[in-house]
Amino acid sequence: MRIAGRKIPLSTIAVYVTVIAVTVIMLLPFAWMLSASLKLDRDVFVFPIEWIPAHPRWQNYVDIWTKIPLALFIYNTSKLTIIVTIMQLLTSSFAAYAFAKLHFPFKNALFLGYIATIAMPWQVYMVPQFLLMREFGLNNTHLALICLQAFTAFGVFLMRQFYMSIPTELCEAARIDGMNEYQIWAKIMLPLSKPALSTLTIFTFVTTWNDFLGPMIYLTKTELKTIQIGLRMFISQYSAEYGLIMAASVVALIPVLIVFLSLQRFFVEGVASSGLKG
Numbered sequence: 001m002r003i004a005g006r007k008i009p010l011s012t013i014a015v016y017v018t019v020i021a022v023t024v025i026m027l028l029p030f031a032w033m034l035s036a037s038l039k040l041d042r043d044v045f046v047f048p049i050e051w052i053p054a055h056p057r058w059q060n061y062v063d064i065w066t067k068i069p070l071a072l073f074i075y076n077t078s079k080l081t082i083i084v085t086i087m088q089l090l091t092s093s094f095a096a097y098a099f100a101k102l103h104f105p106f107k108n109a110l111f112l113g114y115i116a117t118i119a120m121p122w123q124v125y126m127v128p129q130f131l132l133m134r135e136f137g138l139n140n141t142h143l144a145l146i147c148l149q150a151f152t153a154f155g156v157f158l159m160r161q162f163y164m165s166i167p168t169e170l171c172e173a174a175r176i177d178g179m180n181e182y183q184i185w186a187k188i189m190l191p192l193s194k195p196a197l198s199t200l201t202i203f204t205f206v207t208t209w210n211d212f213l214g215p216m217i218y219l220t221k222t223e224l225k226t227i228q229i230g231l232r233m234f235i236s237q238y239s240a241e242y243g244l245i246m247a248a249s250v251v252a253l254i255p256v257l258i259v260f261l262s263l264q265r266f267f268v269e270g271v272a273s274s275g276l277k278g
Contacts, residue, residue, distance in 0.1 A: 030253075037061070037246035044242040060247040067244060070251070072223065073230035078255070080142055080215075080226065081208040084149045088204045089197060092155030097185045099156065100163035101171050111160070118153045122213075130217060144218045149208060155200050162196035163189060198266035205259050209252075227252050 038056040138144035212228040
């Protein structure tokens with residue numbers, strides 16, 4: 001195939017067609033969700049799908065704020081997400097610096113043991129964690145979720161892989177200049193690790209914002225619930241208000257999109273430099 005006098009290999013065309021097809025398939029559920037958010041419940045599952053409603057029902061986006069305390073749920077979710085994200089950035093980067101640049105007994109064994117916890121599903125230790133939080137008197141508090149999610153083996157692994165790519169000579173030169181380990185971490189390692197920090201921010205923000213099982217287990221008071229739990233309030237014993245569910249889901253998706261689009265410039269660089277493969 002020739003375009004503007006250039007011959008384009010069929011393999012290249014096939015790759016582009018495949019990428020476009022996969023992209024369209026992945027975007028279809030989001031397009032359906034946006035379309036359903038502007039429909040009455042009886043029209044949501046009509047087939048063939050009416051992608052652009054003839055009479056959009058914008059009232060759905062008004063009703064979601066009055067049917068449930070959506071603003072409160074968004075505040076609770078934002079509070080948890082921001083605190084957990086900041087805590088994970090601090091703890092993961094600090095622990096990763098120790099595993100990557102410091103020398104202490106059994107360093108590799110401790111790192112492997114800590115990283116091995118990634119392979120253990122959360123459901124395995126969910127009950128012991130709940131009993132522990134109950135003994136601490138943290139049930140029905142946001143602090144329980146913050147304590148449980150403030151540390152992550154995945155974040156330590158991600159940051160350590162990035163720190164390993166930073167020349168050790170920089171740390172040695174800083175020590176010669178009189179810097180201690182805290183200063184090296186804060187003034188050298190952190191400024192150089194923006195791609196990895198951005199990647200970890202995206203992963204942590206999305207995971208915490210969309211967390212359903214954790215808040216469902218630890219939070220029973222309405223004033224403490226998150227937006228993912230709040231969406232269930234549109235489902236009654238005999239029916240579900242699908243139009244409102246889709247409208248609230250669109251609203252809940254906006255912060256995730258903002259964070260991802262803001263940090264996407266560093267995302268690919270961070271994944272590539274940290275040695276992760278998707």
